[in-house]
Amino acid sequence: MNRTLKHVSLSKLALCGGAVVATAAVSLFGPGLGRVKAALQDSPKAVLDEAWQIVNREYVDDTFNRVDWQQVRQRLLDKSYSSREQAYTALRKELEKLDDPYTRFMNPKQYEALTNQTSGELSGIGIRLEVGEKTKALTVVEPIENSPALKAGIQSGDRIVSINGKQTQGMTVENASNLIRGDVGTKVSLEIRRDQGQPFVVSITRARIELATVRYSLKQEGKSKIGYIRLNEFSSHAADQMRRAIKNLQGQKADGFVLDLRGNPGGLLQSSIEISRMWMGDGAIVRTVDRRGKNEEISANQTALTNLPLVVLVDGNSASSSEILTGALKDNGRATVVGSQTFGKALVQSVHNLADGSGLAVTIAHYYTPKGTDISQKGIAPDVKIDLTEIDKQTLSSNPKLLATLQDPQYSRAVSVLEKILLAQPNRPTTGKQASVQKPQ
Template sequence: MKHILKNKMMIVLISALIFTNCFANENSNRNSEESVGFLTNIRQLKELSDIMDVINQNYVGDKKIDRTVLMQGALKGMVDSLEDPHSNYFTKEQLENFQEDIKGKYVGVGMVVQKRVNEPLVVVSPIEDSPGYKAGMKPKDKIIAIDGKSTYNLTSEEAVEKLKGKENTKVKVTVVREGLKEPKEIEITRAVVELKYVKNKMLDEKSKIGYLRLTQFGENVYPDVVKGLEELQKKGMKALVFDLRSNPGGALDQAIKISSMFLKSGKVVSVKSKDGEEQISNREGKYYGDFPLVILINEGSASASEIVAGAIKDNKRGLLIGEKTFGKGSVQTLVNLPDGDGIKLTIAKYYTPSGVCIHGIGIEPDVKVEDKEDYMLFDGMVTNIDEKESKENKKEIIKEVIGEKKAEEFEKHKDIQLDTAVGILKGMLLERK
């Protein structure tokens, strides 16, 4: 049921990898190795060229032959042959979209949307202060056309692509809204939309238990995590729940910095490349105190989330509560190609401070609390949305996806993982008195 539900809803700009900024420097070894590499591969390159010629001279079909497309297909096939789900070939456009994921910024209208087959595009929630938000778009708005083109037969990716574009350009959406007799046309001026991945609140004013949630390790999310934690500490926070459930990961350096916030000393992670060379990362930066700490994890906690969870567990800094994590223990880098395309390639594996590679295994929680209904699913990956309107809209989406009866059960669902964390932290605080 979890996977079925996840496929029903598209949330723009989601990334699921450990990403390192050690971009390949194409020029550094070019003079010394390029001729050797070319001569070594010349037979295979000739075969590739011959196949392209055969296709160009003989293929008969509806699709027009494009040498660029043929080459892109060959490169994609080469990377796909690695049978590594985390290594990918990107066209120029795909690479740009991928980099937007990492940066948490893109040019568009700023809306979380849902698309089902043969139905219009539905607005789940506008992102606060985005062009769509300012233009008056509302949750549950049905976008039946984008610039006059019907959305019924578009895929979710195609619809999102049409909403994106260059900054300061305009897009017209035709909207069907409850309470309006006729479809309404709304013009939106595209702008840079910045996604936020951090939110915080005080869960229990009496016990002063704070809640900090990180939904993705964006390229520069560390300052937002610092800000969220410092806001809680100013309010008198005495214990913390750090929620990494359904966090698919992101930038490696951000995972190291965020782990370090909670560690007074010790190792955070080590990375081993193909030649066996090990790079150890110890804690760095400001330490934020020895308050009782619980990390919430589940099967959707992957990659950078697992680095943080592993560092906290192995250094005995806090407790992990929830379910076993995903088990992604590999590191990728981006290789930028001359024509603007790129390759995301697995170049190393990482190890927790105790020397364990969790790839394909995951990290077990200290306190196992299963949530078979997947309570976090409809909480989304973007936090800068109108939570009140979003909550009401989520009810309607859940009804559409799993039916009214199941939706009613879902509405009564309690977050047992969070409740368990709060109960344990209250006990820890009593012991400290």
């Protein structure tokens, strides 16, 4: 029996990210097509044609940047390929003609890395590593919360002498991470040196670990209790983590919030919508337009978790889903935006898994802020503009502990803006209908 693909809204299907984030959107193979899929896996040309068909069907520009897309297919299928890599190279060259860096082919390893990234999970033991500046030793920055490493007693500052018997002297963090990661349920053996004590060996079983994309704390700044939340990426777990952060900070009697989106390259479109709804009681969030000119407007749905004053921090690396959230909060008067002009990515991608395990990211729509602004290549202008100097950037880069302190000029300005709002609205309600935010200049 044949099954037809039902219409799925962009908010359920599509992805938004910086230069690299995306995840699987559509499977091209229905029931009963297993033998066809198996045949495709052995044919580089079939995979090329599969990729061509997806672009032909979904790409946002139906002129394909004035490229004869039918002729592209003919060129791809007329060639002979001695290896998959040669076929992959040919496909990449043809995709470059679209002049769209976000529509791109990924080999199986790249595709797996990207889908793992947006899943917000990894298979490993859950530690953050660095090479000590003075010791040059592979060192644990911190074990991740609820991770196998934390449960095994691994501590910040522990030096890893060897991994499965392989000495780490001169090893990069990337190479060490590759050795430590592995299949869920398998074990890795770490030789640890702690302080000046003798080395000891710890055997840790790998597990699936949810990565923290949200970090938060309650900060006492003058007379104000400020709920500070930093969101690094819109992964599949970001909304749940944001929900916990807002509720916990409200439980600690925060007076207002600073939401830090600096450096956030984007991620899943649905995640940005869910998070927008946590801050907004009503109003439009984003409008998308596909190749056929079909508009879809996505709005808040009366599920806001807080009505407390909000300041959003952005910079030139705040992109895509970060800009959707920022644009929604700004255009609806829900937040004051502080920092630098954002990146300016107003395109939506879906990512497809191909028959041989490779992947294809395809731009499928353009998006606009609630007021109809096209931010493409322009970004969002903050309400209160403050750019970091080169000295500021070097200082914060060399000493990350200064981020989100009063020695961080953008955070410091965000605090002063929030304090002015709090002073102007001393009896602001914490529940009920969403109120507009006064925007000091």
